[in-house]
Amino acid sequence: MASLPREFYNGDTVEIAQKLLGKYLVRRLDGEPLVGRITETEAYLGRCDKACHAYGYKKTARTSTLFMEPGHAYIYFIYGMYHCLNFVTEPEGEPAAVLVRAIQPAAGEETMRRLRFGDAPMTAYRRRNFSNGPGKVCKALFLSSSENRLDLTGDTLFVCDSLTDIGLPEATPSAGEVLRSGPRIGIDYAEEARDFPWRFWLEKEEP
DNA sequence: AGAACGATCGACT
DNA sequence: GTCGATCGTTCTA
Numbered sequence: 001m002a003s004l005p006r007e008f009y010n011g012d013t014v015e016i017a018q019k020l021l022g023k024y025l026v027r028r029l030d031g032e033p034l035v036g037r038i039t040e041t042e043a044y045l046g047r048c049d050k051a052c053h054a055y056g057y058k059k060t061a062r063t064s065t066l067f068m069e070p071g072h073a074y075i076y077f078i079y080g081m082y083h084c085l086n087f088v089t090e091p092e093g094e095p096a097a098v099l100v101r102a103i104q105p106a107a108g109e110e111t112m113r114r115l116r117f118g119d120a121p122m123t124a125y126r127r128r129n130f131s132n133g134p135g136k137v138c139k140a141l142f143l144s145s146s147e148n149r150l151d152l153t154g155d156t157l158f159v160c161d162s163l164t165d166i167g168l169p170e171a172t173p174s175a176g177e178v179l180r181s182g183p184r185i186g187i188d189y190a191e192e193a194r195d196f197p198w199r200f201w202l203e204k205e206e207p
Numbered sequence: 208a209g210a211a212c213g214a215t216c217g218a219c220t
Numbered sequence: 221g222t223c224g225a226t227c228g229t230t231c232t233a
Contacts, residue, residue: 042214051214053229062229079215080226086214099214135215145228186214 002026002165003158009070013089013096017043018200020087021179023159025103026166027141033166034112034141036103036131038159040201042184044086046095049198051190054095065149066095073150073157075143082135083144087152087159101185102132102201105140107168112140176205 004023009016020038027034046054046066053076054063065074066088074086074097086097105112116139117126131140138144143157150157164170184199 044214053214060230076214077228079213080228082215084214101214129217133215184214189213 002160003153004160006069006071006153009087009089009152010091011089013043013045013098014198016089017041017098017198018179020098020159021200021202023161024106024163025100026158026160027143028156029111029142032108032111034108035106035163037106038100038103040102042099042101043198044097044099049196050193051184051187052096057095063095066097067093068149071152073147073152075138075145075148077145083138084134085138085143099134100137101134103137105130106163106171115142116140177202178205
């Protein structure tokens with residue numbers, strides 16, 4: 001199987017958030033693979049992180065997904081309009097997840113473009129903002145609450161190391177990229193957790 | 208039952 | 221940079 005094994009997700013969330021960078025997110029939609037290279041993530045830990053929906057092991061209908069086995073999708077609805085995709089991490093019962101904040105399209109771009117912008121013409125601005133935010137990622141991949149709780153070891157939604165894992169030509173190596181980290185976005189309410197440097201992204205190195 | 212609040216985005220000054 | 225859209229989830233009573 002091409003997808004990363006459940007064991008990959010059964011561990012330290014901050015570490016997994018970094019290890020996911022550069023890997024390929026695959027969403028199979030009506031048989032067509034929609035693929036994006038993961039370029040930005042954030043870690044959320046219920047145990048100690050006031051920004052996490054399950055902070056203090058708070059269990060509700062929504063956060064129950066975070067208490068599942070690692071390697072499941074946690075997709076929630078936010079701001080009345082958008083969805084955010086996460087991967088459940090840590091041993092079962094330790095509520096935590098990695099938020100996928102950005103991907104670079106790698107296959108199925110035409111379908112993703114239609115899902116994102118419909119018939120509107122492609123522009124440089126739209127290209128630049130194609131999937132550089134969690135709501136945009138879910139829109140481009142047609143992910144919503146219906147996919148909440150999906151098993152990432154299945155073949156509908158999963159992560160793999162290389163495009164060759166799903167029978168696509170290998171991508172040209174990305175030279176001169178560095179891993180950066182900083183505070184997470186949109187969690188100013190989270191008191192001390194506001195400053196945790198748990199956002200990670202790949203960036204072209206400055207010459 | 209009612210109210211407050213978002214792990215966001217895109218339009219606009 | 222600011223600001224409004226929009227509604228499910230959660231909490232209060």
